[in-house]
Amino acid sequence: MEPIETQKKYQEYVDKKSPNSPILKNCFNAFWVGGLICTLGQIILSICKARGLDDASAGTVVSIILIALSAFLTGLNIFNKIGKFAGAGSLVPITGFANSIVAPSIEYKSEGYIMGVGGKMFTVAGPVLVFGISASIIVGIIYLILNTTGITLV
Numbered sequence: 649m650e651p652i653e654t655q656k657k658y659q660e661y662v663d664k665k666s667p668n669s670p671i672l673k674n675c676f677n678a679f680w681v682g683g684l685i686c687t688l689g690q691i692i693l694s695i696c697k698a699r700g701l702d703d704a705s706a707g708t709v710v711s712i713i714l715i716a717l718s719a720f721l722t723g724l725n726i727f728n729k730i731g732k733f734a735g736a737g738s739l740v741p742i743t744g745f746a747n748s749i750v751a752p753s754i755e756y757k758s759e760g761y762i763m764g765v766g767g768k769m770f771t772v773a774g775p776v777l778v779f780g781i782s783a784s785i786i787v788g789i790i791y792l793i794l795n796t797t798g799i800t801l802v
Contacts, residue, residue, distance in 0.1 A: 678737030681730065685743055689714055711742055718743035722750040 689710050696706035721727035727747050731738045738744065794800075 674735055677733055678735045680737070681734030682737035682740060685714070685738065714742050715746040718746035719750045722747045723754060 692710045692713055693706050696709045697703075701709065718727055721730070727738070727743070728751070731747065739747065
């Protein structure tokens with residue numbers, strides 16, 4: 649049997665055994681769940697502004713609440729169910745970041761709070777945090793040097 653013929657038979661076998669992915673349904677679920685998360689954020693933002701917070705402070709409060717809610721729901725294993733249903737719709741907003749930090753730490757809880765939870769908490773988000781913090785320090789130092797020499801950037 650020729651290799652091309654074998655590849656065709658194998659591909660036919662795989663196509664027959666693989667379940668069809670409902671792409672439109674998955675996209676719709678991602679769209680409305682992501683929209684629901686963003687709507688929740690907008691509601692929180694409106695409440696914060698109505699209570700007298702400025703735009704920057706209200707945005708910070710929204711981020712904190714959404715991250716805390718996502719971490720809490722991940723701890724209860726509810727966010728993972730939402731993620732399976734909605735896919736990227738639940739992972740793209742800021743809630744996915746909190747889930748990516750909390751989920752690995754929960755998996756290793758049996759190894760203890762220091763080596764398990766603490767050690768695994770930053771396996772996914774660690775490189776992102778290290779880069780973000782390092783970049784902000786470098787930009788801050790450059791800004792300080794330029795500002796003290798009399799060069800203004802803004």
